[in-house]
Amino acid sequence: MKPILFLLLGSAGIFASEALSGAVEKQPLNMSAIIMFLIFVGATLGITYWAAKRTKTAKDFYTAGGGITGFQNGMAIAGDYMSAASFLGISALVYGKGYDGLIYSIGFLVGWPIILFMVAEQLRNLGKYTFADVASYRLRQTPIRTLAAFGSITTVILYLIAQMVGAGKLIQLLFGLDYEIAVVLVGVLMILYVTFGGMLATTWVQIIKAFLLLSGATFMAIAVMAHYNFNFESLFATAVQMKDVSIMAPGKLVSDPISAISLGIALMFGTAGLPHILMRFFTVSDAKEARKSVFYATGFIGYFYILTFIIGFGAIVMVFQNPQYLDLAKQAVDGGSPILGGDNMAAIHLSHAVGGDFFLGFISAVAFATILAVVSGLTLAGASAISHDLYASVIRKGKADGLMEMKVSKIATVILGIIAIYLGIAFEEQNIAFMVGLAFAIAASANFPILFLSMYWSKLTTRGALLGGSLGLLTAAVLVVLGPTVWVDFLGNAEAIFPYKYPALFSVSAAFIGIWFFSITDNSDMAAREREAFEAQYIRAQTGIGAEGAVEH
Amino acid sequence: MKQEMVDRIKNDPDFIQLVSVRSKFAWTLTIVMLVIYFGFVLTIAFDPSILGTPLSEGSVTTVGIPVGVAVIISAFLLTGIYVRRANGEFDELTRRIKAKAKGE
Numbered sequence: 001m002k003p004i005l006f007l008l009l010g011s012a013g014i015f016a017s018e019a020l021s022g023a024v025e026k027q028p029l030n031m032s033a034i035i036m037f038l039i040f041v042g043a044t045l046g047i048t049y050w051a052a053k054r055t056k057t058a059k060d061f062y063t064a065g066g067g068i069t070g071f072q073n074g075m076a077i078a079g080d081y082m083s084a085a086s087f088l089g090i091s092a093l094v095y096g097k098g099y100d101g102l103i104y105s106i107g108f109l110v111g112w113p114i115i116l117f118m119v120a121e122q123l124r125n126l127g128k129y130t131f132a133d134v135a136s137y138r139l140r141q142t143p144i145r146t147l148a149a150f151g152s153i154t155t156v157i158l159y160l161i162a163q164m165v166g167a168g169k170l171i172q173l174l175f176g177l178d179y180e181i182a183v184v185l186v187g188v189l190m191i192l193y194v195t196f197g198g199m200l201a202t203t204w205v206q207i208i209k210a211f212l213l214l215s216g217a218t219f220m221a222i223a224v225m226a227h228y229n230f231n232f233e234s235l236f237a238t239a240v241q242m243k244d245v246s247i248m249a250p251g252k253l254v255s256d257p258i259s260a261i262s263l264g265i266a267l268m269f270g271t272a273g274l275p276h277i278l279m280r281f282f283t284v285s286d287a288k289e290a291r292k293s294v295f296y297a298t299g300f301i302g303y304f305y306i307l308t309f310i311i312g313f314g315a316i317v318m319v320f321q322n323p324q325y326l327d328l329a330k331q332a333v334d335g336g337s338p339i340l341g342g343d344n345m346a347a348i349h350l351s352h353a354v355g356g357d358f359f360l361g362f363i364s365a366v367a368f369a370t371i372l373a374v375v376s377g378l379t380l381a382g383a384s385a386i387s388h389d390l391y392a393s394v395i396r397k398g399k400a401d402g403l404m405e406m407k408v409s410k411i412a413t414v415i416l417g418i419i420a421i422y423l424g425i426a427f428e429e430q431n432i433a434f435m436v437g438l439a440f441a442i443a444a445s446a447n448f449p450i451l452f453l454s455m456y457w458s459k460l461t462t463r464g465a466l467l468g469g470s471l472g473l474l475t476a477a478v479l480v481v482l483g484p485t486v487w488v489d490f491l492g493n494a495e496a497i498f499p500y501k502y503p504a505l506f507s508v509s510a511a512f513i514g515i516w517f518f519s520i521t522d523n524s525d526m527a528a529r530e531r532e533a534f535e536a537q538y539i540r541a542q543t544g545i546g547a548e549g550a551v552e553h
Numbered sequence: 554m555k556q557e558m559v560d561r562i563k564n565d566p567d568f569i570q571l572v573s574v575r576s577k578f579a580w581t582l583t584i585v586m587l588v589i590y591f592g593f594v595l596t597i598a599f600d601p602s603i604l605g606t607p608l609s610e611g612s613v614t615t616v617g618i619p620v621g622v623a624v625i626i627s628a629f630l631l632t633g634i635y636v637r638r639a640n641g642e643f644d645e646l647t648r649r650i651k652a653k654a655k656g657e
Contacts, residue, residue: 099604102621103597110590110624113631117579117586121639236613248615249605250597260598264591287647288640295629295636302625309621536559542572543562543647545654 030175032361033368037175040208040369041189047204051197058402061198061409062129062384063282066548068203070289074296077280079206080377081108081271081297082213082304084370085166085436088344090305094312095320095346098239098247101312103254105305107264111271112301116294119272121287122455122541128548130381131278132389135450138533140462140526142394144450147469149389151446152275154473156382157419158439159276160375164424167371173341174348174364180425187421190375194383194417195410199283202376209373212366214300216351217307220363223354224314239316247316259500266504270440273448276381287544308347315346318353325349379416386412434485437502441480445472445507453515455541458534461527464519472511479503562654571646578638582631593624 055061068076086108094101127133132148164183171182193201228235236248254260271277281290319325321337330338339349351363387409392400400408450469453460480486482498500506519527540546562568596603604617 099615099617099621102617103594106590106593106621106624109628110586113586113628113635114583116632116635117583232618233612233614236618240613245613248613249617250601254594254597257595257598260594261591264594268590288644291636291639295632298632299629302629305625306622535563536556539559539562539568542575543568543650543654545562545651 030361030364032358033175033364034361036361036365037368040212040365044189044193044201044205044208044369044372047208048193048197048201051201051204055196055198055200058129058388058406058409060200061406062279062380062388064198064200064203066283066285068283068289070284070292071296072203072207073280073284073289073293075210075300076203076206076283077277077293077297078300078304079210079213079370079373080276080280081301082210082370083163083374084170084367085162087213087217087304087308087370088170088347088367090308091312091315091347091350092343092345094309095315096343097251097253098243098312098316099249100251100253102305102309103250105308107267108271109298109302109305110264111268112294112298114268115272115277116291116298119278119451119455120281120290120294121544123278123281123451124284124287124290125541125544125547126455126537127282129279129282129388130384131275131447131451132385132393135454135465136393137454138530138537139454139460139465140530141398143462143466145389145393147466147473148447148450149385149394151273151442151469151473152385152389153382155273155275155439155443155447156378156385156416157423158435158442159274160378160382160416160420161423161427162435162439163371163375163378164420165427165430167368167375168424168428170367170371173345174367179428183421183424186371186375187417187424189372190379190420191414191417193372193376194380194413199380202373202380203283205369205373205376209366209369210300213370214304214307216359216363216366217304217311219359220314220347220351220354221307221310224310224318224350227318235310235313235317239313242316242320258505259502262500262502262505265508266437266440266444266502269444269448269504269508271443273443273446273451274439275385275443275447276377278447278451279381279384280377282548286547311347311350314354315350319346319349322349322353325353375420379413379420382416383409383412386416430490434480434490437485438477438480441476441502441504441507442473444504445476445511446470449508449511449515453512457519458538459519459531460515460534461519461522461524461530463522463524463527464515464517467518468511468513468515471514472507475510476503476507479507558654562650565650565653567646567650567653571643571650575639575643579635582635586628586631589624589627593620 059065090101090105093104123131123134126137130152132145135148136144164186167186168179168183171177172179193205225235228238239247254263281293284290284293319339325339327338327340339345348360348363348367352360387405391408392398392405446469449472450465454465479498480503482496483503484496484501487493487496604615604620606616608614608616
């Protein structure tokens with residue numbers, strides 16, 4: 001076993017036993033966390049059972065029958081978006097670098113208003129189950145669906161690997177379970193939720209998790225602020241004393257204008273191209289509820305990021321240099337004041353500092369629940385791309401029977417779950433920090449441009465969308481591989497061939513220019529018919545006439 | 554949708570109004586959000602010291618803190634502004650267009 005892993009395992013015991021001795025040799029189980037997690041699993045499996053009885057048709061399976069309200073969907077979107085990585089990662093970034101953490105989280109938020117103004121209602125009015133429904137609305141089904149499905153599945157798998165590896169490490173750390181057991185557990189529960197409960201169960205898992213996460217984070221932020229009589233100046237003053245004044249100002253996160261713009265584009269357009277997020281807009285009854293969803297989601301997510309900022313600073317004043325959370329073994333080697341389990345554990349340690357073992361257990365259980373909810377949403381989106389886009393539309397040419405399509409979807413869920421477990425275990429020791437970035441880059445460079453232009457540009461043709469979209473996808477993938485995150489950090493080369501971490505500025509431009517060029521030069525009869533069909537599509541997108549409605553249960 | 558209906562809706566003054574007013578409104582709000590966000594990150598890229606200035610003499614809180622929180626709140630407010638108008642005015646226009654499309 002590698003020494004670092006050994007430390008990770010050892011630190012899991014600290015919370016249960018409050019003593020370093022013995023904990024390193026044995027890994028005691030964190031009982032309060034496990035009990036609370038079992039309650040969560042029991043409740044969500046109960047919901048899955050309830051949802052399974054209501055999931056009879058393909059429409060139920062993909063969109064929960066279209067009967068989710070705007071408020072519920074807003075909460076579920078927030079649940080989808082506030083992953084364990086963003087909870088632990090952003091509070092860790094604030095803990096480590098202060099203000100830079102806020103800059104990072106703002107980037108993740110500002111895509112939402114754009115989604116509302118540009119795509120949300122059109123998506124709802126035009127689509128049925130997946131965003132490919134919209135992209136291929138007036139274009140040729142086979143090539144566009146295949147490309148969109150490929151973009152979706154790639155995004156989903158990259159995101160899933162990142163979540164699975166994070167899940168394994170986190171659970172190992174929090175609960176004292178083995179990495180492999182943790183990954184298998186997450187995979188199996190996710191398969192159960194999705195195959196039996198479909199979108200209805202997935203939605204409610206998201207809602208409950210979002211509620212728990214927001215409540216827990218609110219409690220932590222209030223507990224921190226109560227120590228400082230709700231005076232931010234004195235919280236910041238103490239934090240500056242512990243670290244130094246640089247945490248109050250922008251640091252190195254955004255250093256040059258090209259990276260700044262490129263990161264902004266990746267986050268904004270990437271969010272608007274994530275298949276599991278786009279799919280959520282088909283779960284509401286109409287455009288009005290779709291709009292409300294984004295309003296509530298933006299509120300919850302923005303509030304959450306303000307909380308993580310306070311939590312990060314709270315960790316600086318209450319966890320940093322606190323001997324209880326100090327990693328003595330690591331300090332002996334590297335010096336400084338490393339905390340047990342690394343910076344990503346800052347929020348977890350803070351939960352112990354403000355609320356003792358019980359609250360630590362609660363936050364650990366919430367972190368586990370968060371991973372489960374996010375992987376379920378991802379898997380459902382991936383399975384829909386396989387069953388609805390590839391099987392029903394490409395292979396069966398739209399003639400598939402609904403029940404058969406749902407069956408394929410369930411099989412796809414099981415296969416994706418197994419792939420996720422396998423890759424989660426295979427990537428255990430890898431530095432996978434680039435994967436979410438790559439998922440966003442592909443979503444921004446392939447999925448979003450096709451979707452956006454199909455809604456707004458009458459001259460778009462199949463050839464343009466196919467060639468331009470593929471160009472965006474390839475550019476994004478190649479530039480990420482040649483850039484610092486893969487070429488240097490993952491492959492270990494000395495210098496990156498492509499100097500920027502975020503390729504979106506270049507790959508999104510490549511996609512838009514490619515789509516534009518190959519569309520306007522397309523003089524085929526087919527292209528002429530596709531352009532003619534824009535008018536009818538535009539009217540439906542704008543008014544919702546002919547849109548998919550909700551079904552009654 | 555039949556071509557005849559497409560032509561009818563296309564020439565409906567309510568539809569023309571809906572599309573022009575809404576797209577203008579949506580683009581305006583989009584540009585406001587882009588200006589706020591890219592103004593924020595480009596300020597950081599070109600001169601991070603602006604946001605690192607203390608709010609007042611002797612305070613540790615920097616200008617960047619209220620500015621950052623304001624960017625978050627502006628995103629929420631912009632969505633609120635859009636939803637309010639869309640769920641009222643725009644949905645009323647849409648309802649009229651639909652009624653006419655069905656009725657005639």
